[in-house]
Amino acid sequence: MTAKTTKFVQGNEACVEGALYAGLDFFAGYPITPSTEIMELLARRLPANGGKFIQMEDEIASMCAVIGASLTGRKVLTATSGPGFSLKQEALGFAVMAEIPCVIVNVQRGGPSTGNPTHVAQGDVNQARWGTHGDHAIVALTASNHQDVFAMTVEAFNIAETYRTPVILLLDEVVGHMRERLTVPEAGAIPLVERLRTSVRKGVDYHPYLPRDDGRLPMSDFGGVHRYNVTGLFHDMWGFPSDNPGVVHGLIRHLMDKIENNAHRLAHYKTYHLQDAETVLISYGSAARSALHVTENLRARGERIGLMELQTLWPFPAEQVARECGHAKQVVVVEMNTGHMCQMVRAALGPPARVFLANRMDGVLITPTDIKAHLRLIAGRGV
Amino acid sequence: MSVQDYIRERFFPHIWCPGCGHGTVLNNLVRAVETLGLDKNEIVMVSGIGCSSRIAGYLDFHTLHTLHGRALAFATGVKLSRPELNVIVPMGDGDALAIGGNHFIHAARRNINITAIVMNNRIYGMTGGQFSPLSGEATTATTAPFGTIDPDFDTVALATAAGASYVARTTTYHVQEIRKRIAEAIVHPGFAVVEVMSQCPTYFGRKNKQGDAVEMLRRYKEGTVPLDKQPADPEKIPRGVFVQRERPEYCKRYEHLVQAAMTDGAALT
Ligand SMILES: Cc1ncc(C[n+]2csc(CCOP(=O)(O)OP(=O)(O)O)c2C)c(N)n1
Ligand code: SF4
Numbered sequence: 001m002t003a004k005t006t007k008f009v010q011g012n013e014a015c016v017e018g019a020l021y022a023g024l025d026f027f028a029g030y031p032i033t034p035s036t037e038i039m040e041l042l043a044r045r046l047p048a049n050g051g052k053f054i055q056m057e058d059e060i061a062s063m064c065a066v067i068g069a070s071l072t073g074r075k076v077l078t079a080t081s082g083p084g085f086s087l088k089q090e091a092l093g094f095a096v097m098a099e100i101p102c103v104i105v106n107v108q109r110g111g112p113s114t115g116n117p118t119h120v121a122q123g124d125v126n127q128a129r130w131g132t133h134g135d136h137a138i139v140a141l142t143a144s145n146h147q148d149v150f151a152m153t154v155e156a157f158n159i160a161e162t163y164r165t166p167v168i169l170l171l172d173e174v175v176g177h178m179r180e181r182l183t184v185p186e187a188g189a190i191p192l193v194e195r196l197r198t199s200v201r202k203g204v205d206y207h208p209y210l211p212r213d214d215g216r217l218p219m220s221d222f223g224g225v226h227r228y229n230v231t232g233l234f235h236d237m238w239g240f241p242s243d244n245p246g247v248v249h250g251l252i253r254h255l256m257d258k259i260e261n262n263a264h265r266l267a268h269y270k271t272y273h274l275q276d277a278e279t280v281l282i283s284y285g286s287a288a289r290s291a292l293h294v295t296e297n298l299r300a301r302g303e304r305i306g307l308m309e310l311q312t313l314w315p316f317p318a319e320q321v322a323r324e325c326g327h328a329k330q331v332v333v334v335e336m337n338t339g340h341m342c343q344m345v346r347a348a349l350g351p352p353a354r355v356f357l358a359n360r361m362d363g364v365l366i367t368p369t370d371i372k373a374h375l376r377l378i379a380g381r382g383v
Numbered sequence: 384m385s386v387q388d389y390i391r392e393r394f395f396p397h398i399w400c401p402g403c404g405h406g407t408v409l410n411n412l413v414r415a416v417e418t419l420g421l422d423k424n425e426i427v428m429v430s431g432i433g434c435s436s437r438i439a440g441y442l443d444f445h446t447l448h449t450l451h452g453r454a455l456a457f458a459t460g461v462k463l464s465r466p467e468l469n470v471i472v473p474m475g476d477g478d479a480l481a482i483g484g485n486h487f488i489h490a491a492r493r494n495i496n497i498t499a500i501v502m503n504n505r506i507y508g509m510t511g512g513q514f515s516p517l518s519g520e521a522t523t524a525t526t527a528p529f530g531t532i533d534p535d536f537d538t539v540a541l542a543t544a545a546g547a548s549y550v551a552r553t554t555t556y557h558v559q560e561i562r563k564r565i566a567e568a569i570v571h572p573g574f575a576v577v578e579v580m581s582q583c584p585t586y587f588g589r590k591n592k593q594g595d596a597v598e599m600l601r602r603y604k605e606g607t608v609p610l611d612k613q614p615a616d617p618e619k620i621p622r623g624v625f626v627q628r629e630r631p632e633y634c635k636r637y638e639h640l641v642q643a644a645m646t647d648g649a650a651l652t
Contacts, residue, residue: 091450
């Protein structure tokens with residue numbers, strides 16, 4: 001597809017369009033509501049477009065299969081929801097440790113356990129950050145509308161390939177299933193990142209895990225002229241297991257630093273009416289649609305309210321939040337969980353910041369009316 | 384090429400105990416590859432976690448040392464992505480058939496062209512001697528101090544029922560057989576399983592009073608029998624090629640699916 005096209009689609013389809021635009025050519029998955037449309041669409045689209053599609057026996061296998069395929073040089077994706085996201089965690093950690101580019105979509109539903117399969121929630125934000133064991137860094141993006149789902153999906157692939165890392169795209173049931181307009185830009189309109197491949201020639205020693213000065217690690221595809229070892233154990237520059245304290249410390253630092261030191265580059269967010277806002281709403285995903293509605297509505301009535309919509313959740317854009325909200329009298333975090341981002345905002349702003357949580361976690365999309373009720377409470381005007 | 388050319392000497396000494404059967408498998412696997420004259424760049428070895436899985440790191444192929452039980456799932460991704468590569472997956476019995484049992488039967492069902500080697504020592508070596516689904520009843524292990532009450536799987540029967548199109552069994556006493564069976568399995572165009580009974584003198588041997596490595600090898604010699612001779616010796620474990628059949632291979636089927644997809648207008652957009 002080269003020409004610009006406009007479609008009326010579900011968010012899950014916007015994600016598929018973004019992935020194909022980014023160059024996706026390998027998908028492995030296991031069906032689960034509310035993410036299934038992603039795999040159904042790719043089952044049709046990928047084979048005809050030179051890609052590979054496989055329905056695996058479970059989500060663990062799906063995560064493993066995409067990692068294997070990525071090592072052969074493909075751009076890979078898997079998509080799931082809560083229970084499946086839990087199953088993927090061990091292999092996701094492998095991708096962190098072995099530095100394998102891959103994108104994981106989690107269309108969030110209510111949890112824990114089987115929870116509320118067909119209803120919206122944002123309860124996996126902290127799981128995206130800390131779901132796999134051990135110290136590590138992670139990138140997680142989100143979006144509130146289909147144009148942004150498309151853009152963030154492309155960005156997820158670009159980040160995965162740039163930093164050799166898994167990237168989690170945290171959508172939610174409302175965004176995934178709702179239909180709205182999507183314009184797929186013409187080819188080339190959004191820059192795509194191809195992974196850095198080694199220029200070391202055949203017969204010359206290639207060190208798969210020796211970072212360049214800029215921290216990047218050029219890759220060599222499996223099946224190519226460089227044969228090397230990939231492991232989930234701590235490893236040296238050859239990819240060989242090591243428990244040498246220096247090697248272990250160095251690798252943990254490298255895995256953290258390559259993400260955390262680039263937090264400013266990875267920080268995507270949108271602002272609405274923040275210049276003179278006394279009340280700042282911070283929100284993301286489908287909740288941000290209601291937050292935006294409230295913002296526009298109260299602005300029209302002359303209230304000094306603004307919205308910061310987060311698109312990067314991890315690494316948490318602490319500096320950006322501090323900068324955008326530093327002058328606000330109060331900050332209200334609107335999300336559909338017990339306050340995963342609210343905690344981070346509190347930590348970023350520090351005392352004596354007035355940070356409140358406006359949430360809902362009953363499987364129903366938080367509405368503008370809900371948010372206004374919270375605002376009245378905060379203002380001491382009762383419900 | 385000599386055997387040395389297939390080994391990453393930089394990564395030696397290996398982690399295995401003296402007398403461990405896994406080294407014998409490594410040795411004969413290399414010889415099988417050598418016999419076939421395969422290009423090292425065309426071999427991807429994917430392993431899980433366990434003493435057995437360490438084979439991958441020692442060999443000069445593209446090697447992927449993954450998670451306990453998941454080697455075949457990673458390998459499926461590699462193979463489907465690049466069907467022209469030879470994918471070999473060495474696994475322990477726990478790795479292949481306890482935690483990895485689901486991936487094992489599904490890889491067999493798909494008949495994807497992967498060579499699976501199950502190094503069956505009837506125990507969890509790496510974690511220090513717990514029983515496995517291949518230990519068999521009345522085996523003693525650290526987690527079965529009174530003997531296991533768990534019945535065991537028969538790897539050959541399981542692989543056959545699940546759809547593997549090549550299934551063989553041998554032991555570390557029968558080194559020529561290992562070499563032959565692995566070579567046949569690599570060449571076989573479908574999911575191929577070679578079970579190699581491999582001694583763990585450190586845990587299985589000690590816990591079950593089976594003596595040292597030499598004594599354990601003697602048991603393999605005396606306790607097993609070629610498949611065609613088994614009727615006369617029904618008490619003994621049969622060795623040989625149990626299954627060698629033609630079934631459509633998964634990556635080949637995928638090629639056909641691509642043809643179908645190409646004629647579907649909606650798929651091409
Ligand atoms: C998810 C997970 N569970 C448990 C372990 C611990 N573990 C490592 S190896 C192993 C069993 C090894 O036995 P086997 O697969 O038979 O191989 P062997 O060491 O005997 O060659 C276990 C339980 C692990 N690494 N990962
Ligand atoms: S514990 Fe057993 S399986 Fe592991 S290396 Fe030692 S002898 Fe081999």
